[in-house]
Amino acid sequence: MPCLSPGLIPREAVDSILAQPDCLELVIADGGSPDGSIGWFQELASREPRLRLVSEPDRGPADALQKALCRARGSLIGWLNVDDAYTPGALTRAVNALTDHPEWLMLYGEGEEFNRDTGLSQPYHTLPGSVGPGRFRSHSFICQPTVLFRRTMGLLLGEFDAQCGCAFDFDFWVRAFEAFPHRIGYLPHLQCRNPLQSATISRPQQAEVALENTEPLACHFGRTGVTCLQNIALDLQLGMAELPESDGCVSYLRELADQKRHWLTPDDFVNLQRTLLEQEILRPTQTQCVRWQPMNFYQRVAELVPFQQRPFGVNLIGHAFEVFGIGEELRMAARALQAAGLPCCVIYHAAANGSACSDRSLEPLLCTDPTGGPYAFNLVCMAAPIQARWLQESGCDPLRERYTLTNWPWETLQWPEAWLPLLQVADELWPFSRFTGKALEAPAVEAGRPLQVMPSAAEIPDPERFCSAPARAAARLRHGLPAEAVLFGYGFDLNSTAIRKNPMAALEAFQLAFPLPHLPATFGRECNVHPLSEHVALLIKTFPPQGFSAEWHWLQARAAEDSRIVLIAESLPREELLALYGCCDVFLSLHRSEGFGRGMAEALQLGVDVIATDFGGNTDFCSGPLAHPVRYRPAPIPRGAYPCADGHSWAEPDLEHAAELCRAVAARRLALAADPHAVDPSRNPAVLASYRERFSFAVVGGRYRARLEELWADREGVGARLRWRGDRSPVGW
Structure with a gap:
């Protein structure tokens, strides 16, 4: 454990190590802390024979760790920083795995990052070793405190690179994967917890650490991708890093791009300039909005039937054939409309997500008219940005002279700022649940859109054929499940x-x-x-x-x-x-x-x-x-x-x-x-x-009918208030 003026932080880390039955010794490599700051270590060493304290000046954590490694007597080596902590049983699991796999020279497992102030945690972005060293270009997928390696590997790889400063561990992983790509093991168990912002690294150092991580990539692969550099800008935006003194954000990022140009391909450098210097990362709410392409919206105006003269019914828009959640929502909506006696048709938009298009039950309802469906109401069953993609491809004519209701799925209590412009293409919002409705509530009020929570149908016709005792036994037998x-x-x-x-x-x-x-x-x-x-x-x-x-x-x-x-x-x-x-x-x-x-x-x-x-x-x-x-x-x-x-x-x-x-x-x-x-x-x-x-289709369809009939009763007023008329649009082009 390398440390410098650790204060009270290391108690949890040290306790988590000494509580491991497989820990033979703990070597503390102190970098020459002032008197008093390592008193707790000294006191503990006097009564804990497994703890050895070495206190002398060093050139940083890599040098301190190297000194500890030279003094260590065990054949298996791990290290924790002073603010990390092993989970109980971590070393036992790792030792057992290395015993079972004598060909492994190094092993790592799952980690968890936590915030000391809030108590909240998140899993580390760990990947198994089978992904290969190329994945290091996007991020370090090894959580350092989870690592246990054989002393022989350390001797073969050589010393930690003190020139890397805080990124010496990242350099060590890359070297290990290059030298021994098939001799590194992965343990799918939670092995450690470490803080989201290490107490050993201050916020002004966060950008420096991110930069250091790019140097081993450039050294080992000849170049680095732009991900690490882009993440610096994101860290600055989210307050996870601070600018060097007196530097403005734009000037700092411009200097950074020029400084690292030799690490990048020409295409990557252009990409970096675009994302950093045009500040697309720093202002995501403005840059991730839908970028509409100008179209000739008026070429078919003469053919458009006014809303009030359209037949009462619903044009369903979405992934009619794909076998996944949002596709099923559309199919359920169609059956609910049919159960309520509401005419409907389907305008298909491919999900383009690899889902099988094997449910063709709505094919008889398919409408292929490029100007949109014939009925007065649209019901969109797609994610909001996918609806934007559909409109970019098809144009906005399917919105004109129709009252567009949107079933946009979403899974947090905040509506993404990047999607706020999409309220321009909705006349009314129909979220599936009160949960999604809560996320849309404030944006709907601000945009002046009515909002009605419309729970989805999920009826199973004749459910007993799936859950009767004979059906249960047969299904278990087919899939090899215990009876x-x-x-x-x-x-x-x-x-x-x-x-x-x-x-x-x-x-x-x-x-x-x-x-x-x-x-x-x-x-x-x-x-x-x-x-x-x-x-x-x-x-x-x-x-x-x-x-x-x-x-x-x-x-x-x-x-x-x-x-x-x-x-x-x-x-x-x-x-x-x-x-x-x-x-x-x-x-x-x-x-x-x-x-x-x-x-x-x-x-x-x-x-x-x-x-x-x-x-x-x-x-x-x-x-x-x-x-x-x-x-x-x-x-x-x-x-x-x-x-x-x-x-x-x-x-x-x-x-x-x-x-x-x-x-x-x-x-x-x-x-x-x-x-x-x-x-x-x-x-x-x-x-x-x-x-x-x-x-049931009947209950859900009844809710649909009640709201649509309410709107249809005032169709003159609704038609006058439509967002997308035949002769004008709600946005200026």
């Missing part, structure tokens, strides 16, 4: 944002609730085997990943340790997906946010208990005897983790509480299975009818 176990299940789209869906938490909570003796201790704690541990299983269903996915790699690694966990990565027909949900006993959604929560809505209708984070659109309906809300704490969204959500927050579910609920529900389910006469809310007709009615 008698209490089955926990979760389904999500891996090609969406896994950090929001958080399937890793479902696995962690499951193993926390039902530990086994051979598993590494969850959260670093040794747990007694629970009586139900041999009677439960976990199913995680997703779509096949389109490319490399760190989350999928993590899930596979953890599932390989536990035979009770089954992973399915297939694009299943909808009926087979419902059969898979129906054969589960519990739907375990420890999401960080949901705009609506369709999987949970379907599970409740199938008589499946739902254990879910009490945050997001699912709070509208996760109530009653089958719903079990999980406590959470607010957490900031990591920068760049979710589109247009920097500075927003979502939920971090309480996994301890989730584990408690898992045990309680599993115990109840096993008791019911043993006693056929027991009262089972999952089979209570009144309970199931209540859930099913809430999401």
